[in-house]
Amino acid sequence: VKLEEALSRTVEYSLRPRYAETDQMGVIYYANYLVWFECGRTEWLRSIGKTYAAMEAEGVFLPVLRCEIDYHAPARYDRLLAVRSRITRLTPVRLEFGYEVIDRERGTKLAHGMTRHAFVDASGAIVRCGFEMLDIDAR
């Protein structure tokens, strides 16, 4: 895959918020969006034939260095939502994803956010494998 192509690919992950994810305000608790972002980036990887499980089995991990979320409207129990994930930056040592959470029935945007990751080995040391891991032809 060419880098530009990878950077332009948006992958959609559908989900229905679980009762466990609601709080007593009657909406989805704010930390759960980070769980959904994780599901979103997992599906992004699966869309290019990779799984995060396989990456870990090969000894490469993607710890999160930073995250941001902007909340626009509350997500609600059992509504059909989608997380749209794309890669916003890729270097040999860094990976950034951008996300949008959409209400699929109403077409409204509920939140957007980002996560920044390092490529590390099991000991936590940086590994310069970003392009190889995502099968990116960086030339």
Next chain:
Amino acid sequence: VKLEEALSRTVEYSLRPRYAETDQMGVIYYANYLVWFECGRTEWLRSIGKTYAAMEAEGVFLPVLRCEIDYHAPARYDRLLAVRSRITRLTPVRLEFGYEVIDRERGTKLAHGMTRHAFVDASGAIVRCGFEMLDIDAR
């Protein structure tokens, strides 16, 4: 410690339910009691000078084989609660805890339950180390 003494020891773990643990019914979501049970048994172990973290570092794990919970009254956000944990059964290969969740301000019982554990090594194989792990003099 003598076995009878270990079996008669009840250890109390205090907690305030977190907003994250509420659901849209306005009470604590039912799965969180299992998390509190885990905190309770961790404190039970700490009370005899053991930590579960140290047990794992020694290569002994306590996966759960079975659990049960009976819910009597809803737990609510930020109330001061206690989990009372005790060992109800100990053999070289099995460990069972019983738990009560109490509202400390009102004195009411909110739930009770149990978990059954095996002593296993990192590969999942049974280890006959129950008495040693808990420093129990079983004679």
Next chain:
Amino acid sequence: VKLEEALSRTVEYSLRPRYAETDQMGVIYYANYLVWFECGRTEWLRSIGKTYAAMEAEGVFLPVLRCEIDYHAPARYDRLLAVRSRITRLTPVRLEFGYEVIDRERGTKLAHGMTRHAFVDASGAIVRCGFEMLDIDAR
């Protein structure tokens, strides 16, 4: 729907365990099965044209009175699993679900369990609406 038919219906809910649901033993943390059970019974209701969200909007809630889980083999991150849910008991005031968690790729059973529910209104008072709520013809 006739009661016998409702009692014989098994509904399958597919899921991939999330990274958030793993623990440092490398498997799925034991409380998450209760979250999956909740997803399973939600899909059971959806299969007969009901949603739990609509039940709550009508003022009927299904708090959990009791749960049990037996764990047979660990569930692992990102594997394709299914929760098979069925109703094991229905009265005007009580509802019980039985669940099996299956590894869909390997065909193995990972866990089974149950939850017992009451039909209550927003104030927590028992409502004798079990058959109506599930559109059961109990004669």
Next chain:
Amino acid sequence: VKLEEALSRTVEYSLRPRYAETDQMGVIYYANYLVWFECGRTEWLRSIGKTYAAMEAEGVFLPVLRCEIDYHAPARYDRLLAVRSRITRLTPVRLEFGYEVIDRERGTKLAHGMTRHAFVDASGAIVRCGFEMLDIDAR
């Protein structure tokens, strides 16, 4: 309380990460910091004699508009940590908290972050009650 005094107050909330909060990387899953931030700001409010539970009972809610986290070093199971929370901005309609997560035994900073909140009523409408809610004398 004078505004300057409120803005200079840092409140510490101690916690031990729960096994439930670990993931298969052997560290605390990244979303749980948002749960700890929530515990931290709850304790900040308690330190001035307020509880978030009482605020909700009065009909004022603090939904999150934005959050950020920077992760410096992994948090680990059962270590004694502290969340240090302070208010970084307060207006009649907005409230911002800043947080640091510290390893209390080692003195190292594990993460820092922020959350931005609106003051709203049960219908979600903005309420200009920031100073009153926190008993701030804004002159």
